[in-house]
Amino acid sequence: MIEEILNTIKQHENYKGQIVKIYELNGVDYKRCEVPSFIDERVRKALERLGIFSLYTHQVEAIEALKNGFNVILTSSTASGKTLAFNIPVLDALYRNKKATALYLYPTKALAQDQLEKLKLFSEFPIGTYDGDTPQDERIYLRNKGRIIIANPDILHVGLLPNHLLFGRFLSNLKFIVIDEAHYYSGVLGSHFAMVMRRLRRILSYYGSFPQFFLSSATLENPEEFSFKLVGEHFKWIKGPALSPFKKLFVIFNPAIVNETLNIRKSTLSEAIWIVETLLNQGKNVIVFEKSRKGVEILSKQLKERIGNTFEISPYRAGYTVTLRREIEKRIKSGQVRCVVSTNALELGIDIGELDATVIVGYPGTLSSLFQQSGRSGRVKESITFFIVSSNPLDQYFTKDPEYLFSNKFESISIDLDNPYIIKPHLACAAYEVPLSPDIDSEYFGNYFGNGVKELESNGTIVKKSEHFFLNSKTSIASQFSLRSTGEEHIRLIDMETGKTIEKMSKKRALEEAFPSAVYLHLTETYVVKKMDLENGVIYLKKEQTDFYTDALAIETIWIEKTIREKQLRHINVYFGEVVVEEVIRGFVKKQFFTDRKIETCPLDLPKIEFKTKAMWFTIEDSIVNKIKSVEDLPGSIHALEHALVGMLPIIVQCDRKDIGGVSHPKHPDTNLTSIFLYDGVEGGIGITEKAFERVEDLLNITFKSISLCPCKEGCPSCIYSPKCGNENKPLSKNGSILLLKEILS
Structure with a gap:
């Protein structure tokens, strides 16, 4: 029984009350129904060969929605059968129409390969993966004969779209486009991928092809809005179960305190080693998630040194050869490897067999990722997850408000459809693929289309002939920019x-x-x-x-260029708009890996960075400011609040901490009031602070809990300290930030 594991841990000499909360998640009863009668008999027989005689209700809902002509976004937990929900209608269509084709898009090559193996169990259609590893003869075969092509965003961007004439047969008969693990596409990548989807749709229109889209995703806060932004078409949302059908214990584990005054805790890695050893000794097969590749190697090495003679332990991460990854996956499935230590490379739906326990070392960045990682164990039986939190504010928030994890609140996914640094290169790509037509293409590329075309024409990138715009080059520029960055990579x-x-x-x-x-x-x-x-x-x-890493120390100045949206929230006015950020890297700090202990601060003399982006900001009434001034230091109070808001924002909007910045000012010259700014750290913006503007009350409430419930007296890395503060976390007033939030939220 999994409860025995907890008893063993609590009785161990290392146990100092680290367990914050234990959630017993009872399995959800997945309702079943018959396979729809309209599904082709050959698909039904293939299902029966695999031992599948009925389907879950959410699978049938998705299949019927597709039959009725809708685009579908299906959100549900891991191991809930999302793959079957799109494979069945796709194969049904391919059997009924001998020319029909389908395009499957996966974020990684490993996932694409895994899907290929699953599809081969169903049918003998010409199916294959089309990526950078695909041999030339197989590429030609798939273009000429393929019924299902499994690809990734990068090969679609640089390989398929610029060379669409080679795929004429396939694209002309395209009936379905499946985008699996859709929640992966947020921020910069999501904004680029949204443009790739618009390029694909306009090419398909050229061929007279209008396929249906199927998006499969972990649970999202805004699925219908997200799917429209990603693809540019409307979707029907099918909401599947959020939990597994099998019982799971979910344990929040906060490393023991070693210095109460400074609120310093034991290393997450040392706690992870102890927990993994306990699980293995209890006969459990374990997967451990560590955020960094270096962490994976170090944790694997230390586990092998400690218990490697008894149990086989293997690391797994990006950077390994395909052959090595396949070999590790095979040994995990067979049970030969008892413990695998992985980055998020195994977070998504690769089939690695039956696992009993998940150990998550540090918050992976999003609630979706947290539950995806937890769901890698317990796919066929009861399981246990240990979530070992680090000392940063985001992790520590879940020790102060553990109920938030299971409150059914999820991050919004940010996609910016108006970032000129992202849109312009895609317009140039589109002009090469099919000449741009202002009357038609403004519907695909939105508000910035007109200005983008003017800029590209003025700098000679595109030329106008008759009523259309052509790329002024014999080759596409797609290979000259990445889907994972903005601006020019010089x-x-x-x-x-x-x-x-x-x-x-x-x-x-x-x-x-x-x-x-x-x-x-x-x-x-x-x-x-x-x-x-x-x-x-x-x-x-x-x-x-x-044995150390480095963090830049930056000092920022911010100027308002344009207010786009504004609203009043209780005692503050909140704004969203365009800003100019000036950033000076004045030095850097060396910190020890895993403990984050500061080693030294070093000065730097670098040129100023200036860039345009988008920001959310709010101004504070003078009456509140005067109250704070009478009891606390105002600059320290707003500086502490700014740090905490930046630290908590990834709970509200799916993003990385490094993608956002903050500035506080006692009397900003553009507002003439005390102001706090949060800005997108990417040129042009990627939608993060726009979502923060929409959910600012949630952000303020979460930030208040994070600071006020922290046990430290004057502030610490778990509440108001920032690792990148150019002023080295001075001045800061924890009490002042709490008083300020009370006034704002009263």
């Missing part, structure tokens, strides 16, 4: 030992992440920056092993 990172360019990035990102002496992680290797030559657009790095 800076090359060069490995000094090999002379090879290992990565390209924008000047802004280079100054923030690849400054002189920075520790930079690329794939599986750690590099140290030795020289920055911005004039020639190169940065030189050398491969070195370090």
Whole structure:
């Protein structure tokens, strides 16, 4: 019984009350019904061969919605049969129409390969993965004969769309486009992918093809809005169960305090080793999730040194060869590997067999990811999850308000359809694929289309012939920009030992992440920056092993350019609009891996960064300001609140902490009032602070709980300290920020 594991842990000498809360999640009774009678007999027989004689009700709802002509977004828990919900109607259509085709899109090659194996169990249609690893002869075969092509966003962007004439047969007969793990597409990648979808739809229109879309996703806060932004068409939302059919214990585990004054806790890795050893000794098969690749290797090494003679333990992460990953997956499925330590590479739906326990080391960044990782165990029987929180404010929030995890509140997914730095290169790509027509294409590309075309024409990127715009080049520019960044990538990172360019990035990102002496992680290797030559657009790095990482210390100034939306919330006025941010990297701090202990602060002299983006800000009435001034330091109070708001924002909007910034000002010159700003840290904005504007009351309430329930006296890394504060967390007033929030929310 899984309850025995908890008793063993509580009786151990290491136990100091680390268990914050235990949730017993009883399995949900999934209602079943018959396979719809309209499904082709050949599909029904294939299901019976696999032992499937009935379906879940949410699967049937999705199948019937597709039959009735709707685009569908299905949200449900892991192991709830989302894959069957789209495979059945797709195969049904392919059997009924001998020319019909379908396109499946997956965020990773590993997931695409996993889906291929599942589809092969169903049918003998010509099916294959089309990606960078696909041999040339197989590519030709799929273009000429393929009925289902399984691809990823990158190959769609650089391979299929620019060369769509080679795919004429396939695209002309396309009936379904499946986008699995749709919640993966947020922020920069999501905004780019939304443009790729619009390019795809206009090409399909050229071929007279109007397929239905099926989006499969973990639970979202805004599924219908998200699916419309991602694809540009309306969807019907099918809401599946949020929990597994099997019982699960979910344990929130806060490492033991080692210094009460500073609120410093034991390393999450040392606690993870103890828990994993306990689980293995109890006969459980375990998956451990660690956020960083370096953490995966270190945790695997320490586990092997401690218990490797008794149990087989294997790391798993991106950067391994395809052959090695397949071998590890096979050994996990067979039970030969008893414990796998992985990055989020195994978070998504790759089939790795039956697991009894999940150990999550640090909050993975989103609630969707947390429950996806937890759901990797317990797919066929009862299970247990240990969520070991780190000391950062986001993790610690769940120890102060554990009920939030199961309150059915999820992050909004941010996609920005008006970012010129993202839209412009896609307009140029679209002009190459099918000449741009202002009357038609403004419907695909939205408000910025007209200005974007003017800018591209003025700089000679596109040329007007008759009433259409053509790319002024014989080749597409798709390969010249990444779907994971904005702006032009002019800076090359060069490995000094090999002379090879290992990565390209924008000047802004280079100054923030690849400054002189920075520790930079690329794939599986750690590099140290030795020289920055911005004039020639190169940065030189050398491969070195370090026991520390680096964080840039930035000082920001912000100026309002345009207010787009505004509203009043109790005692504050809240705004969303366009801003200009000036950022100076004044130094960096070295911190020890895993403990985050500060080693030293080093100065830097780098050029100023200036960029346009979008922001949410609010102004505070003078009456409230005067109350705070009478008892606390005002600059310290608003500075502390700004830090805490930035730290809590990823609970409200799906984003990474590094994608957002904050500025506080006792009397900002553009507002003439005390003001706090949160801004998108990406040129042009990616929709994060727009969602923050919409859910600002949720954000303020969560931030109040985070600060007021923290046991520290004057502030700590678990509530108001920021690892990237250019002023090194001075001044800060914890009490002042609490009083300020009370006044705002009263």
